[in-house]
Amino acid sequence: xxxxxxxxxxxxxxxxxxxxxxxxxxxxxxxxxxxxxxxxxxxxxxxxxxxxxxxxxxxxxxxxxxxxxxxxxxxxxxxxxxxxxxxxxxxxxxxxxxxxxxxxxxxxxxxxxxxxxxxxxxxxxxxxxxxxxxxxxxxxxxxxxxxxxxxxxxxxxxxxxxxxxxxxxxxxxxxxxxxxxxxxxxxxxxxxxxxxxxxxxxxxxxxxxxxxxxxxxxxxxxxxxxxxxxxxxxxxxxxxxxxxxxxxxxxxxxxxxxxxxxxxxxxxxxxxxxxxxxxxxxxxxxxxxxxxxxxxxxxxxxxxxxxxxxxxxxxxxxxxxxxxxxxx
Numbered sequence: 001x002x003x004x005x006x007x008x009x010x011x012x013x014x015x016x017x018x019x020x021x022x023x024x025x026x027x028x029x030x031x032x033x034x035x036x037x038x039x040x041x042x043x044x045x046x047x048x049x050x051x052x053x054x055x056x057x058x059x060x061x062x063x064x065x066x067x068x069x070x071x072x073x074x075x076x077x078x079x080x081x082x083x084x085x086x087x088x089x090x091x092x093x094x095x096x097x098x099x100x101x102x103x104x105x106x107x108x109x110x111x112x113x114x115x116x117x118x119x120x121x122x123x124x125x126x127x128x129x130x131x132x133x134x135x136x137x138x139x140x141x142x143x144x145x146x147x148x149x150x151x152x153x154x155x156x157x158x159x160x161x162x163x164x165x166x167x168x169x170x171x172x173x174x175x176x177x178x179x180x181x182x183x184x185x186x187x188x189x190x191x192x193x194x195x196x197x198x199x200x201x202x203x204x205x206x207x208x209x210x211x212x213x214x215x216x217x218x219x220x221x222x223x224x225x226x227x228x229x230x231x232x233x234x235x236x237x238x239x240x241x242x243x244x245x246x247x248x249x250x251x252x253x254x255x256x257x258x259x260x261x262x263x264x265x266x267x268x269x270x271x272x273x274x275x276x277x278x279x280x281x282x283x284x285x286x287x288x289x290x291x292x293x294x295x296x297x298x299x300x301x302x303x304x305x306x307x308x309x310x311x312x313x314x315x316x317x318x319x320x321x322x323x324x325x326x327x328x
Contacts, residue, residue, distance in 0.1 A: 027320075028269055028284050035288065039295040046298060053177065059290030060183040061086075061238045061245070063283070065261040066268075067190040068234030070282045071227040073265055074207045076274025077133035079228060081122060082235035082261055084144035086254030089114040089239030091148045094157040094249025097164040104163045108240055115236025118144060122232065123225035141258070148251035156248035168244025179241045186234060191279040193230075203227060207274025263310055264289045267317045288313075 039046040046052075065082050072079045093111035096102045118140060125136040170178045194200040202223045205213040214220045238257070243249045268285025270277025289310065296306050 028267065028281055028288070032284050032288050032291065035291050035295065039291070039298070043295070043298045046295065051294070051298075053175070055287075055290050055294045056180045057177045058294065059286050060177065060179045061242050062257065062260045062264060062289065063183040063286040064186050064238040064241065065235050065257055066264045066282050066286050067186045067279070068231035069261040070190065070265045070268075070270055070277060070279065071193075071203060072133075072231045073262075073270050073272060074203050074274055074277050075224050075227050076207045076210070077126065077224065077227070078137065078262070078272075079122065079231045080134065080137040080258050081118060081140035081144055082231060082238075083254035083257040083259075084141045084148065085115055085118050085232050085235040086239035086242060086257050087251050088118070088144045088148040088151075088254075089236035090243035090253050091152045091157060091249040091251055093164075093240045094160055094243050095151070097160045097243075097249075099159070099161040104161070107164055108167075111240040111243075112233060112236050114239075115233040116229065118236075119229035119232030120225075123228040126228060127221045127225050145251070145254075148254075152249065152251045154251065156250040158248045160243070160247055160249075165244045165247050168241050168246070179245060182237070182241060186237070187279060187283055190282075194279050199223060199226060204275055207271075207276070209275075260289060260310075263314045266314055269317075272318060 036046075065086065069079060069082060089111040092114050093107040095107075096110050097104075097107040122137055122140055125131045125139075126133050129136075166178065167182075168179050172178050172181055194203075202213065202218045205216070205218060206220055206223055210220060235254075235257075239254065242253055246253065264285040265277070265282050266272060266285070267288055268277070268281035268283070270282060270285075292309060292313070293306055296309070
């Protein structure tokens with residue numbers, strides 16, 4: 001009798017961790033699949049090629065930002081300045097993107113230079129002065145936002161060249177949005193850095209245990225600095241793409257993108273404590289946010305409720321991460 005109980009208990013003890021590990025690894029994919037199935041049943045237009053391309057186009061800017069945000073979160077930090085970097089880089093690029101003034105490479109280079117400078121400043125305050133990342137990047141959020149307003153005099157900068165606008169509005173292969181192809185390339189680059197380079201492994205180690213990483217000889221400061229530079233560079237690229245898409249460099253264009261990016265990365269399984277996460281989970285998180293917003297638009301749900309739903313999903317994702325850490 002007792003042996004039967006022991007055997008059944010062992011079976012249950014083995015089964016539960018397996019289920020937990022399965023859900024931890026593939027739960028986010030199952031959520032995306034469930035959302036797609038529900039929307040395909042409740043709407044008649046979700047699975048149309050036009051709408052699916054629209055979803056891909058809508059998630060592209062947030063996806064580019066999320067790649068850089070993932071590296072910062074993996075170190076156990078956070079970057080709240082990315083939305084303002086989007087606005088500032090778009091405004092700066094727009095200044096050099098008027099027809100006939102400069103080659104296309106000039107506005108792109110100037111926009112990316114904004115990202116590099118902001119990333120280095122964030123890295124300095126976080127790594128050298130040891131200011132808490134939340135405070136350092138929140139300060140930069142305000143600074144970059146103010147600079148975007150100053151440079152644009154508070155008004156959108158319009159009359160951009162066709163070549164520059166093509167970055168955000170053009171199609172490749174006759175139908176696929178160029179900005180979505182740029183997003184895919186960013187995820188590929190992020191995946192290579194994360195999985196195939198020493199830097200990627202070091203970033204995971206720092207997020208898992210910074211003291212142990214330092215003792216083992218990892219140059220913690222340099223790796224964390226690079227994570228913040230990556231975050232700002234990807235945000236600057238997103239700002240350039242967004243300016244091309246809306247055909248203006250607007251100081252208000254980046255509002256709220258920092259929250260969308262954090263939401264996508266956390267929903268995709270990256271831990272706010274650092275050390276846990278994947279590039280493909282981040283991609284799925286970006287798609288979940290995009291599909292949710294698109295589906296609620298198709299169902300004529302108010303944008304106010306979309307914000308509520310996104311907040312609920314973020315809280316649930318963090319709760320799941322906390323429980324997983326506690327049970328580990």
